[in-house]
Amino acid sequence: MNRKYIKAVLISSAVVAAFAIFHYGCQESKNLSAGDEAARVYVAPGSYDEFYMFTSGGFSGQVGVYGLPSGRLFRQIPVFSQDAEKAYGYSEESKPMLMTSFGFLPWDDAHHPELSQTDGVPDGRWLFINANNTPRVARIDLSTFTTAEIIEIPNSGGNHGSPFVTENNEYVVASTRFSLPIPNEDVPISSYKENFKGTLTFIKVAPDGKLNIAFQILVPGFDYDLAHAGKGPSHGWAFFTSYNTEQANTLLEVNASQNDKDFIAAVNWKKAEEYIAKGNFTKTSTTYYRNYFDERKHMAFSEKNSEVKILTPEDCPGLIYYLPTPKSPHGVDVDPTGEYIAAGGKLAAVIPVHSFSKMIKAIESKDFDTDVNGIPVLKYESVLAGEVENCGLGPLHTEFDGNGFGYTSAFISSEIVKWEIGTWKVVDRIPTYYSIGHLSIPGGDSKKPWGKYVVALNKITKDRYLPTGPELTQSAQLIDISGDKMKLLLDFPTIGEPHYAQSIPAEILMKNSKKIYPIEENEHPYSIKAEKDARVERKNNDVHVYMSTIRTHFAPDNIEGIKVGDNVYFHVTNLEQDWDIPHGFAVKGAQNSELLILPGMTETIVWKPLQAGIYPFYCTDFCSALHQEMQGYVRVSPRNSNVELAWGTGK
Amino acid sequence: MTTGSKIIVSLASLILVLTFFFPIWYIDLEAPQYPEGIGLEIWINQIIGQKPNDLANINGLNHYIGMKKIEPDAISELKIMPYIIIFMIALGITASLTGKRFLVYSWIAIFIILAAVGLYDFYLWEYDYGHNLNPHAAIKIPGMVYQPPLIGSKMLLNFNAISMPDISFYILVTAVGLAIFALIIDKKSKRLTQKHE
Numbered sequence: 089m090n091r092k093y094i095k096a097v098l099i100s101s102a103v104v105a106a107f108a109i110f111h112y113g114c115q116e117s118k119n120l121s122a123g124d125e126a127a128r129v130y131v132a133p134g135s136y137d138e139f140y141m142f143t144s145g146g147f148s149g150q151v152g153v154y155g156l157p158s159g160r161l162f163r164q165i166p167v168f169s170q171d172a173e174k175a176y177g178y179s180e181e182s183k184p185m186l187m188t189s190f191g192f193l194p195w196d197d198a199h200h201p202e203l204s205q206t207d208g209v210p211d212g213r214w215l216f217i218n219a220n221n222t223p224r225v226a227r228i229d230l231s232t233f234t235t236a237e238i239i240e241i242p243n244s245g246g247n248h249g250s251p252f253v254t255e256n257n258e259y260v261v262a263s264t265r266f267s268l269p270i271p272n273e274d275v276p277i278s279s280y281k282e283n284f285k286g287t288l289t290f291i292k293v294a295p296d297g298k299l300n301i302a303f304q305i306l307v308p309g310f311d312y313d314l315a316h317a318g319k320g321p322s323h324g325w326a327f328f329t330s331y332n333t334e335q336a337n338t339l340l341e342v343n344a345s346q347n348d349k350d351f352i353a354a355v356n357w358k359k360a361e362e363y364i365a366k367g368n369f370t371k372t373s374t375t376y377y378r379n380y381f382d383e384r385k386h387m388a389f390s391e392k393n394s395e396v397k398i399l400t401p402e403d404c405p406g407l408i409y410y411l412p413t414p415k416s417p418h419g420v421d422v423d424p425t426g427e428y429i430a431a432g433g434k435l436a437a438v439i440p441v442h443s444f445s446k447m448i449k450a451i452e453s454k455d456f457d458t459d460v461n462g463i464p465v466l467k468y469e470s471v472l473a474g475e476v477e478n479c480g481l482g483p484l485h486t487e488f489d490g491n492g493f494g495y496t497s498a499f500i501s502s503e504i505v506k507w508e509i510g511t512w513k514v515v516d517r518i519p520t521y522y523s524i525g526h527l528s529i530p531g532g533d534s535k536k537p538w539g540k541y542v543v544a545l546n547k548i549t550k551d552r553y554l555p556t557g558p559e560l561t562q563s564a565q566l567i568d569i570s571g572d573k574m575k576l577l578l579d580f581p582t583i584g585e586p587h588y589a590q591s592i593p594a595e596i597l598m599k600n601s602k603k604i605y606p607i608e609e610n611e612h613p614y615s616i617k618a619e620k621d622a623r624v625e626r627k628n629n630d631v632h633v634y635m636s637t638i639r640t641h642f643a644p645d646n647i648e649g650i651k652v653g654d655n656v657y658f659h660v661t662n663l664e665q666d667w668d669i670p671h672g673f674a675v676k677g678a679q680n681s682e683l684l685i686l687p688g689m690t691e692t693i694v695w696k697p698l699q700a701g702i703y704p705f706y707c708t709d710f711c712s713a714l715h716q717e718m719q720g721y722v723r724v725s726p727r728n729s730n731v732e733l734a735w736g737t738g739k
Numbered sequence: 740m741t742t743g744s745k746i747i748v749s750l751a752s753l754i755l756v757l758t759f760f761f762p763i764w765y766i767d768l769e770a771p772q773y774p775e776g777i778g779l780e781i782w783i784n785q786i787i788g789q790k791p792n793d794l795a796n797i798n799g800l801n802h803y804i805g806m807k808k809i810e811p812d813a814i815s816e817l818k819i820m821p822y823i824i825i826f827m828i829a830l831g832i833t834a835s836l837t838g839k840r841f842l843v844y845s846w847i848a849i850f851i852i853l854a855a856v857g858l859y860d861f862y863l864w865e866y867d868y869g870h871n872l873n874p875h876a877a878i879k880i881p882g883m884v885y886q887p888p889l890i891g892s893k894m895l896l897n898f899n900a901i902s903m904p905d906i907s908f909y910i911l912v913t914a915v916g917l918a919i920f921a922l923i924i925d926k927k928s929k930r931l932t933q934k935h936e
Contacts, residue, residue, distance in 0.1 A: 604792070638799065640877075665792035665795055666796045713877075714803070
């Protein structure tokens with residue numbers, strides 16, 4: 089009995105131990121096993137990261153700038169949303185950047201950052217990003233990390249499939265997520281099939297970066313989702329995914345999921361250029377804004393445009409073909425050679441990969457299934473290179489490492505799946521925490537990826553970080569892909585929702601980073617070049633204060649003669665010409681924001697005092713040992729008072 | 740003088756032209772807030788920052804301790820020095836053409852005297868900047884003076900000031916060296932000819 093008892097105890101404890109080890113092992117794989125991961129992501133104090141990573145802010149409307157491999161956040165670039173910290177969208181100079189045909193818009197939803205390219209490789213000049221809600225594309229200057237231009241896209245219901253570039257930034261492409269009546273008009277929503285159309289937009293990028301809507305292609309009223317331009321042999325083509333080929337206008341989760349296959353639209357944009365040159369387009373009147381920042385005037389300007397060229401596929405044979413693609417495809421990603429086009433059929437069980445050369449052959453031999461509004465639909469089997477099976481659930485996006493492998497994010501099964509181009513076999517997979525959307529390899533959508541890391545961009549974090557109430561952070565996960573097996577190195581939280589990110593080696597950008605704006609080049613109409621020119625001028629109810637800042641005082645710092653009801657324009661010029669010495673300006677009761685004035689810049693904020701009294705103003709950016717002394721007073725008198733305008737510093 | 744010595748003396752004079760193209764002295768200021776460096780270059784005819792805005796930024800920093808602004812236009816030495824150099828070039832060439840040893844001796848002597856006066860003058864300027872401080876300055880530390888070293892380094896609050904000769908100074912030294920060398924070989928060749936006689 090004793091023996092039996094002991095045996096039973098031994099067996100049961102062995103089972104418990106085994107289970108415990110198993111359980112612990114599972115935990116280990118979810119968290120981190122011991123190894124050199126910490127050393128791989130450790131960037132010693134004072135050392136630099138190897139890559140800059142630009143993440144979209146999603147519903148924050150901004151762009152985050154992080155370092156890889158450390159995951160450290162360096163900066164948020166305001167793009168589509170007001171940012172009171174930087175006075176973006178509050179200062180008189182920056183307000184025009186947010187102008188649209190719908191008026192001044194303080195917010196938008198930014199999804200896809202895309203680096204400009206030369207010969208199909210990120211060149212570090214600009215970063216483009218789309219506004220999803222009120223369709224726009226922004227261009228960010230990567231020498232200043234500020235928004236340089238925003239162009240509105242007319243005839244678009246929502247700019248999701250954007251802003252992907254061609255090999256030499258010939259075009260930035262955009263497709264409308266929501267189809268609409270074009271031109272927009274008051275029709276019953278149920279007349280969708282009859283009245284609603286989509287557009288594919290090609291935005292020309294001038295050598296200096298200036299954006300211009302070159303043409304739009306009017307396409308059947310589906311939802312156009314994502315895009316990528318061809319490269320190498322497929323240069324001259326652009327690919328756009330579509331879903332809702334069912335053309336439902338309500339309960340899309342069911343009604344747009346019925347067709348077995350939707351389409352990737354393949355557009356021959358060189359052909360489009362020929363049709364444009366031949367005049368084979370219609371001019372449509374519409375309204376859209378182009379806003380740009382003049383770096384010498386330190387001021388944004390808005391330009392209103394009223395016309396756009398539209399190509400219609402029926403009138404332009406050879407312009408566009410449809411590649412049938414299973415189950416509401418999301419991402420469309422072209423491999424570094426330009427031959428393979430991978431689609432993320434978000435409800436499909438496989439990743440279909442189309443072949444560009446097969447597509448050309450199928451077009452030549454007219455291997456068409458049918459046509460939709462004059463757009464030939466190619467046969468699936470005629471264009472397919474292969475299908476990646478066992479690819480996880482909900483495949484969305486694919487990036488490439490340049491070594492013959494694709495990496496696809498699978499949203500539903502929360503994992504990244506690595507597969508081999510050519511054999512279409514899955515060779516590795518790694519879980520992500522949780523619900524990955526896009527993924528990003530430095531240069532991973534270009535001709536020459538720097539295939540060292542893949543970053544998973546996750547929608548849900550649940551238990552991964554300290555909880556912060558009902559709203560939790562989104563996250564990025566850095567995964568090493570330099571070996572055969574993917575290896576999780578680091579989790580880090582991100583601001584907003586990082587739909588997509590792009591990374592570039594730091595050495596390409598660092599050397600171009602601007603340190604100051606030369607004061608002698610400042611052409612702002614209200615700038616002053618020296619403290620002696622500081623002054624206050626009244627024009628009826630408008631008072632213009634020409635103010636300077638230099639460590640550690642404002643000129644003027646005492647202002648009298650302001651009256652209730654005045655519009656006081658503080659035009660503040662930062663005379664500093666030293667790196668990393670901005671000055672701030674804040675005045676009590678300001679109804680907009682502070683100013684943060686960079687060396688050599690002039691910025692303006694309007695202040696409307698409502699009551700008589702004394703109002704302090706001060707520098708908000710700790711600039712020097714005597715920063716706390718950097719302050720001044722404005723005296724505000726009743727409307728009918730006789731107090732003379734007077735100003736000075738040190739008097 | 741022998742032809743060889745004459746050529747060396749004219750060479751010594753002519754390389755002085757190079758002093759118009761390089762600084763004669765530099766002052767580096769090292770501080771934690773300036774990992775990229777900040778400093779001054781002193782030329783025979785100008786004082787400039789090592790980088791475009793360094794002079795203005797140094798003047799900006801100096802106002803905290805009440806130091807006068809360095810205004811190159813107000814320093815008359817910078818206007819005189821180019822003429823002194825031109826005079827020395829002319830005198831050296833005259834010495835070379837006439838071949839008079841006396842003139843070469845004089846050239847060297849004047850040169851050394853000018854150098855000594857120049858360095859003393861530089862010291863006086865540094866003394867003046869370092870001691871004559873605005874009594875209303877924001878930062879006042881009893882007993883603290885801010886005179887940079889003539890040569891070498893010295894901590895001035897958070898800045899380590901390093902003052903050292905620059906390329907033009909070494910050109911001057913080379914010029915004097917060449918002149919002395921010219922005299923020595925000339926003497927040797929004279930002795931040789933005397934012996935032969």
